[in-house]
Amino acid sequence: MLREIDLASPVRGHLHLESLPGVVDRLLQHCHDIGAPALANIRRTSDSVHFDFDGSLQQLMPLRMFSSLSVVLDETEHARVDGFADALARLKESTDDGVIGALSGPPAYRVDRIEGRDAFIDGVSGTLGWKNDPRAWDINIAEHGRFLVAEVGALHRSRRYPKLHRIPASVNPVVASLLVQLAKPEADSTVYDPFCGSGTLLTETDAVGKGGFLLGTDISLKALRVARLNLELVRTPHLLAEARAELMPLPSQSVDRVVSNMPFGKRVGSHEVNSRLYPEFLAELARVLHPKGRAVLLTEDKKRFQQAVQETRRIHVIKEVQVTSGGLHPTAYVIEYTQKSRRMDRRRKRQGQ
Missing domain, CATH: 3.30.2130.30 (VC0802-like)
Incomplete structure (x- = not known):
């Protein structure tokens, strides 16, 4: 015993x-x-x-x-x-x-x-x-x-902490804690994971007592079934749905925080797929993220990710944190709107008033 x-x-x-x-x-x-x-x-x-x-x-x-x-x-x-x-x-x-x-x-x-x-x-x-x-x-x-x-x-x-159901390539819970801490969600934040997998990041967001609404999407119905099991005891209002990360079913500027463990192109996806996926996903991220929002994205396919960020308007990386887990060395990228984009957004709002 x-x-x-x-x-x-x-x-x-x-x-x-x-x-x-x-x-x-x-x-x-x-x-x-x-x-x-x-x-x-x-x-x-x-x-x-x-x-x-x-x-x-x-x-x-x-x-x-x-x-x-x-x-x-x-x-x-x-x-x-x-x-x-x-x-x-x-x-x-x-x-x-x-x-x-x-x-x-x-x-x-x-x-x-x-x-x-x-x-x-x-x-x-x-x-x-x-x-x-x-x-x-x-x-x-x-x-x-x-x-x-x-x-x-x-x-x-x-x-x-409660035992979570896992799927291949699920994020390490300690790394999940880091990603959520880097995202700095607030009590009323809408927190979105567009590659939610088994829902580890969403459960961790709830566990730290932050976030007013949790949203997770994935293209895998199997992953979503596992995520629903893991989110059964989550207190924060939440929604899980099938959707592609490069075609987010969300209004523009509707998300305060995006936290996600992206496909590395190894156990999930491929480098060839990431060459197309990353730019399309980041373009959607720039669309749905609130101007004062923040995204924290984990990947080991760093060259393709960095190239995609450079090609995406309005957003930039403000911090990088490399971690070691399971023999891999992925990097967590903290992303926000550029100052220029924020100024332009404020100007458009003033002109619209």
Whole structure:
């Protein structure tokens, strides 16, 4: 039986949040936004953020862009030298007044393939009395870079949020969090995903409590069936429909935010198709996007996308964020109207009044 965790319980300890390269910069900024007194000594690696924590775990839940939370036990080389004595002491401390102590009972655990694994298992079971259960663990002890950490299963993303039905090429949930954060939806925004697939980006928009209306379209009826399953519990008003992204069934300037995981031309579509699709889609995007709106588009077919943006009037890229996920290195492009286009739009409105 997997243990639940009390998010309201006050805890202390040195914590480690695992994320993805490219996403971690945004996560780091959000950690600094929380800052003292709860978070101190905030630092980062290429794919994680770690800090000293003193507060309730509920304070960390808005930090959606992490896949797992762990207690830092020791640095790996030091742990091997001292026979894991400090690591066992950190586990005991976390059980007394840290994250592990917030679990609903003594945890089952597993130890990853680390040097001295058998001796460490003997130490954990003998000192703490925990059950070694690699199949149904609450605590996973493993190396992450130079750290030896105890991952808390109850705070893994797969348990913090409802499980989503997936289809091939569905966007990683951590990347989805990044895309929605970059889009900066507001409470009354109409948020549109023209390549909605299984609806991951729309469910994430709802989860952060933003967006007044969610709209998703796709050419795949199978994908739309999956998206409807995923959006069953979404509180925000929403609509899913079959439509082509290059022929959006929407009035001009009717969408505040567009957030989408575009076909990369690998598992979905092809580079040849993208050579036609991207320019036609971006022309439609420039038509339906509100002059003060913003689009965030993810693709690995970067050369074709950049060429298509350059050929599209009225819009431009204001920011690029490359991420690493599943062996791929796509870039999230943040797009807005050019200043010239905004001025022209304001002039047309004044002349029409």
